[in-house]
Amino acid sequence: MISKEVIDRIIEYTSPESVKLSEPLSRYTTFKIGGPAKCLVDIGSERELTEVSGFLKKEKIPYFILGNGSNTLFSDEGFNGVVLHIGKNFSDVVVEGNIIRAKAGAILVSVAGAAYKNSLTGLEFASGIPGTVGGGIVMNAGAYDGEMKFVTKAVKALSPSGETVVLEGDELKLGYRSSVFRHSDYVVLEVIFELKPGKQEEIKAKMDDFNKRRREKQPLDMPSAGSTFKRPEGNFAGKLIMEAGLSGFTVGGAGVSEKHCGFVVNAGGATSKDVVTLIEEVQKRVFEVSGIRLEPEIEIVR
Ligand SMILES: Cc1cc2nc3c(=O)[nH]c(=O)nc-3n(C[C@H](O)[C@H](O)[C@H](O)COP(=O)(O)OP(=O)(O)OC[C@H]3O[C@@H](n4cnc5c(N)ncnc54)[C@H](O)[C@@H]3O)c2cc1C
Known part of the structure; x- marks a missing residue:
């Protein structure tokens, strides 16, 4: 209370x-x-x-x-x-030469836009990721040929003891959808990106290509949290789910997208319980068919 x-x-x-x-x-x-x-x-x-x-x-x-x-x-x-x-309210983005300083609440899509405007290359991969810079570094968000790890110079954060610290390099422990910040007591305040000078038309072409591929392959017209499961080593969650015959499988208002089986979507009025039950059922059936245990990528707050 x-x-x-x-x-x-x-x-x-x-x-x-x-x-x-x-x-x-x-x-x-x-x-x-x-x-x-x-x-x-x-x-x-x-x-x-x-x-x-x-x-x-x-x-x-x-x-x-x-x-x-x-x-x-x-x-x-x-x-x-x-x-x-x-x-x-906490989303300032400042560009100084090839360095971009973005407050934790800045949306990755806008930071990628600022990079493009300033002819800086490296953040094209983020132009379709709807998260904040803070959430992006926590998850080491990535797509296509890029990930936060490749373009992050340093991160300003509140440490678990409440001090402002700057972490860089190996201290960030950036791995596949993980970082030192995930499931920790750190709060990310700002990310300092280091990019390379590039050609604006090439940056634009790359962003357009990535976003076209997203529109073609992902159910962007339905509420979701992106890829629901982590990519299992040497395989793809969406492929395993499809092979288990679960394309279009639903629990209440939650469903496995027919467009991309790796996405669980809210097809209308889904409850959290619907989504969790569906995730568990997908894990069970995929395991039965392939012997592979899918792990959720999304953060489930119980
Ligand atoms: C349509 C769609 C497409 C997507 N495509 C991709 C993709 O291509 N690649 C990819 O990696 N992800 C993708 N995602 C998932 C998501 O956008 C990313 O994981 C993103 O980085 C999450 O950012 P967020 O601000 O929304 O985080 P939130 O969902 O708000 O939070 C995620 C986690 O980070 C923590 N957190 C957030 N901000 C901070 C902070 N400042 N300090 C400390 N902890 C914090 C939260 O506590 C939580 O644990 C997609 C999602 C959607 C809906």
Whole structure:
């Protein structure tokens, strides 16, 4: 239970307009699923993030850092704590030569756009990824020929003990959909990208090609969280799911996309429970047919 005193303190650190009570999380996820957060705070600055997260930690109040919610499935009961939403109020992007500094709430698509405008190459892969820079580095987001690891020079973050730190290179532990930040107490504040000078028309052509391929292959017209499962070594989740005869398989309002079996979509009114049950059923049936256990890529917040 979050008391009035706690809410008042959060408002002191932020502003009354930034703090919402019983806020439906379905509005903050690309799945369009999720019950209410007891409290949701729209973070506006590094100071707010530092102070509010420090306070919640001290008071032992559960909190969840949310970017654009494009890789997250909340439960139908919502979140019994405080969701710190790092979105457009914390999304400055500054370009200095071949360096781009982007605050955690900047959307990868816009950072890729800023790179293109400044004739910088390396971020084309991100031009169709609907996450924030913060969520992108947590997940080491990647597509086609690129991933965050290849273009990240350094990351400014709040350490688990609440200090501002800058991590680089191996310290970031960037691997397949993983990083030092995933399932940790770090909060990403800013990502510093290092890109290479390129030719604007070539950058544009590459972005257009990637986005065309996405439109052709992915169910972008339906709510989802992108690829639901991690790619198993030497194989593809979508292929295994199709071979298990699960294309178009549904549980309630959730379904395996017929366009791309690696995507679980909200085909209309899906609950979180529908999605979780469908994921478990897919895991079971794929294992029976192939002996391979698929692991979810998406963050399931129970
Ligand atoms: C249509 C579609 C296509 C997609 N295509 C791709 C793709 O090609 N490649 C790919 O890799 N992914 C893809 N995704 C998945 C998703 O966009 C990425 O994983 C993205 O990086 C998630 O960013 P987010 O801001 O939405 O993260 P969220 O879903 O908000 O959060 C994800 C995780 O990161 C944590 N987090 C978020 N921000 C911070 C922060 N500032 N500090 C600390 N922790 C934080 C959250 O707590 C959570 O654990 C796709 C999704 C959709 C819907």
